[in-house]
Amino acid sequence: MTPDRFETESRKLLRRLRDVMASEAAGQARLDMITHLIADSMGTEVCSVYLFRDEDTLELCATEGLKPEAVHKTRMRLGEGLVGRVARTGSAVNTPNAPAEPNFRYMPETGEERYSSFLGIPIQRLGQVLGVLVVQSRDARTYSADEVYGLEVVAMVIAEMTELGAFVGEEKALARLHQQSVMIKGTAAQEGAAEGHVWLHEPRVVVTNPVAEDPTRETERLHTAVERLRGDVDRMLEMAGTTDKDHRQVLETYRMFANSKGWIRRMEGDISRGLSAEAAVEKEQSEARTRMMRVADAYLRERLSDLDDLSNRLLRLLTGQGQATGAEMPGDPILIARNIGPGELLEYGRTLRGIVLEDGSVGSHAAVIARALAIPLIVHAERITTEALNGDHILVDGDRGAAHLRPDETVATAFRDKIAMQAQAQKRYSSIRHEPAVTRDGQRVTLMMNAGLMADLPSLDSSGAEGVGLFRTELQFLVRNQMPRRSELSALYARVLESAGGKRVVFRTLDIGSDKVLPYMKATDEPNPALGWRAIRVGLDKPGVLRMQLQALLRAAAGGPLTIMFPFVAQFEEYRAAKAEVDKAIEREKILGHPLPSSLEVGAMLETPSLAFAPQKFFDEVGFLSIGGNDLKQFFFAADRENERVRRRYDTLNVSFLGILEQIVRRCEESDTPLSFCGEDAGRPLEALCLAAIGLRTLSMRPASIGPVKSLLLRSDLGQVADIIAEARETGEQSVRPAILKYLRDTD
Ligand code: PEP
Numbered sequence: 148m149t150p151d152r153f154e155t156e157s158r159k160l161l162r163r164l165r166d167v168m169a170s171e172a173a174g175q176a177r178l179d180m181i182t183h184l185i186a187d188s189m190g191t192e193v194c195s196v197y198l199f200r201d202e203d204t205l206e207l208c209a210t211e212g213l214k215p216e217a218v219h220k221t222r223m224r225l226g227e228g229l230v231g232r233v234a235r236t237g238s239a240v241n242t243p244n245a246p247a248e249p250n251f252r253y254m255p256e257t258g259e260e261r262y263s264s265f266l267g268i269p270i271q272r273l274g275q276v277l278g279v280l281v282v283q284s285r286d287a288r289t290y291s292a293d294e295v296y297g298l299e300v301v302a303m304v305i306a307e308m309t310e311l312g313a314f315v316g317e318e319k320a321l322a323r324l325h326q327q328s329v330m331i332k333g334t335a336a337q338e339g340a341a342e343g344h345v346w347l348h349e350p351r352v353v354v355t356n357p358v359a360e361d362p363t364r365e366t367e368r369l370h371t372a373v374e375r376l377r378g379d380v381d382r383m384l385e386m387a388g389t390t391d392k393d394h395r396q397v398l399e400t401y402r403m404f405a406n407s408k409g410w411i412r413r414m415e416g417d418i419s420r421g422l423s424a425e426a427a428v429e430k431e432q433s434e435a436r437t438r439m440m441r442v443a444d445a446y447l448r449e450r451l452s453d454l455d456d457l458s459n460r461l462l463r464l465l466t467g468q469g470q471a472t473g474a475e476m477p478g479d480p481i482l483i484a485r486n487i488g489p490g491e492l493l494e495y496g497r498t499l500r501g502i503v504l505e506d507g508s509v510g511s512h513a514a515v516i517a518r519a520l521a522i523p524l525i526v527h528a529e530r531i532t533t534e535a536l537n538g539d540h541i542l543v544d545g546d547r548g549a550a551h552l553r554p555d556e557t558v559a560t561a562f563r564d565k566i567a568m569q570a571q572a573q574k575r576y577s578s579i580r581h582e583p584a585v586t587r588d589g590q591r592v593t594l595m596m597n598a599g600l601m602a603d604l605p606s607l608d609s610s611g612a613e614g615v616g617l618f619r620t621e622l623q624f625l626v627r628n629q630m631p632r633r634s635e636l637s638a639l640y641a642r643v644l645e646s647a648g649g650k651r652v653v654f655r656t657l658d659i660g661s662d663k664v665l666p667y668m669k670a671t672d673e674p675n676p677a678l679g680w681r682a683i684r685v686g687l688d689k690p691g692v693l694r695m696q697l698q699a700l701l702r703a704a705a706g707g708p709l710t711i712m713f714p715f716v717a718q719f720e721e722y723r724a725a726k727a728e729v730d731k732a733i734e735r736e737k738i739l740g741h742p743l744p745s746s747l748e749v750g751a752m753l754e755t756p757s758l759a760f761a762p763q764k765f766f767d768e769v770g771f772l773s774i775g776g777n778d779l780k781q782f783f784f785a786a787d788r789e790n791e792r793v794r795r796r797y798d799t800l801n802v803s804f805l806g807i808l809e810q811i812v813r814r815c816e817e818s819d820t821p822l823s824f825c826g827e828d829a830g831r832p833l834e835a836l837c838l839a840a841i842g843l844r845t846l847s848m849r850p851a852s853i854g855p856v857k858s859l860l861l862r863s864d865l866g867q868v869a870d871i872i873a874e875a876r877e878t879g880e881q882s883v884r885p886a887i888l889k890y891l892r893d894t895d
């Protein structure tokens with residue numbers, strides 16, 4: 148056949164497929180007709196469609212040429228046989244001698260041993276394999292590149308039809324993927340349980356017309372949309388200006404793709420085979436996604452992901468779909484996105500019940516915000532954006548890091564019981580919220596809360612926190628597109644102090660670097676950002692921002708009390724230098740005639756083991772210390788707090804770690820230095836109990852943790868807990884956790 152002839156044949160076949168789709172026929176009948184049409188058009192004896200029955204089982208759903216009795220009976224697991232291989236790898240298998248292939252699996256019920264040649268093409272949509280389309284012939288031949296391409300185009304149309312539910316008929320076995328319930332396992336980034344309905348941050352474009360009649364018109368539509376896309380990218384580049392180099396770089400890549408002749412030519416080729424412009428975009432996007440999953444090189448993956456974004460834009464231009472599709476956000480939205488920026492997340496704010504991200508990371512900005520807003524969050528939830536549809540029922544288990552999409556009733560009921568139990572516990576906590584945390588042996592523990600946004604402040608009252616033990620000022624910087632002005636910061640800090648109504652607020656100066664990179668600051672490419680140029684190191688090397696922030700804090704205090712804390716101080720000298728900046732700022736305010744704080748406390752976070760060994764003079768000089776357990780623990784055990792593989796490997800209640808904490812307590816007692824603990828562990832009841840027992844009498848935590856921690860402290864005896872810790876150490880235990888758990892069980 149000449150190339151033109153192939154195109155005409157392909158268009159004819161696609162037209163016939165479209166007619167089948169438009170017909171009144173039921174799902175199974177449609178599939179039967181399709182296999183018949185393809186076999187006829189390609190001149191093969193067999194054409195079969197296999198679709199996923201569940202996550203790893205493929206089922207023969209229709210066939211022309213194999214035994215009809217095998218339909219809905221023949222199944223194979225992912226990776227099994229040639230069909231399973233196509234599904235697993237997402238790429239075609241084309242062989243003249245199928246039985247000789249290593250993966251070949253003989254299935255007597257189909258009678259297929261008579262067929263020698265085999266061509267299997269994945270039926271995939273946006274990189275997700277939905278099934279496999281197979282043609283087979285008796286004669287031993289390799290299918291030509293044109294035939295493979297033709298079948299790919301057909302597979303694309305079948306994928307779209309599957310997506311649209313074209314095969315959902317009375318045949319239950321042909322379950323549509325998006326109607327099945329699935330459990331997607333990810334990583335817990337913010338605990339809590341939530342039930343609600345899916346709200347896609349960027350809803351997928353639905354292609355309702357994969358087949359088009361008039362290739363000339365479709366090519367024109369494609370060209371017009373590409374022109375608009377180029378215009379959009381140019382405008383974005385203009386807006387980005389010259390300062391934001393990273394952003395510019397991404398946009399330059401966009402521009403390169405938008406002008407890529409190869410990309411456009413491939414889409415034109417798809418159109419000439421009978422696909423509509425949008426189906427052609429999707430076909431190329433799908434293939435790029437499959438490639439993206441295979442490449443190990445992070446840079447290349449990024450570029451492919453840029454192409455993915457660009458394809459989405461092009462699809463939106465072609466279909467006019469997007470967030471403006473008229474879909475209404477459900478009353479109980481669970482946000483589903485590949486990734487989301489902190490600013491966008493803040494715009495949704497507390498309306499969200501839960502968040503599930505396909506990418507993201509525990510330490511991403513979105514996670515920081517979700518944590519601040521106490522919204523359950525799961526990250527690394529593979530395939531969630533392709534599986535979920537707007538309005539789907541979903542359960543988010545932020546404790547286990549699992550999302551149940553379209554759950555069946557038994558799962559939903561068990562989940563609701565869990566939520567009800569948590570709500571009941573919250574009620575109990577609320578009844579003790581104004582009680583001081585005094586243990587059975589009369590020890591008083593001060594419970595403060597961590598905050599970072601204005602939105603956190605109402606929790607001061609509802610949680611019963613005695614103040615803000617850690618105000619992470621970087622959140623205000625992270626959620627903006629440009630550096631906030633001093634006046635803005637000062638107004639915000641003043642509002643924080645006002646809402647705290649006289650309770651102590653410990654403002655931590657900017658803790659950026661490591662995972663917290665400001666979008667408007669030049670990113671430094673460091674091999675080990677957690678050990679790199681971050682927090683007070685940045686503040687001292689480039690003091691402009693630190694000075695501006697100190698001034699904003701002094702003005703916000705407006706003659707009232709003020710507490711300032713420096714993050715990540717690793718040696719005495721850093722504290723001295725930072726403190727000198729405060730003194731200078733005060734001098735300046737004095738000269739300007741501004742009121743000075745009525746009392747000023749300046750302290751440091753102890754987040755590196757080195758500071759625990761600082762000279763005694765440091766402990767004498769520093770106003771107060773707060774242990775940043777998250778960082779201290781990662782450096783103590785040399786285990787990255789963001790790395791899932793090692794994050795939980797070392798227990799906070801490990802006797803060695805408790806040992807360094809005890810030493811810090813002792814040194815602070817000797818110098819009368821107030822000490823607190825503000826890492827995440829302070830909010831875990833068992834950990835909090837042990838911290839209090841070794842002498843940490845001020846704990847700062849997420850507001851939601853105050854109730855559970857206080858409730859345990861009220862019924863505990865710190866003296867007894869301290870004895871158990873000492874005993875565990877004597878007997879050489881690795882962690883005191885088992886002993887404390889036993890003690891709690893016995894005393895309950
Ligand atoms: C810590 O390291 O424990 C801490 C409280 O600071 P952050 O989590 O913001 O690094």
Ligand code: MG
Pocket residue numbers: 754775777778
């Ligand atoms: Mg820290």
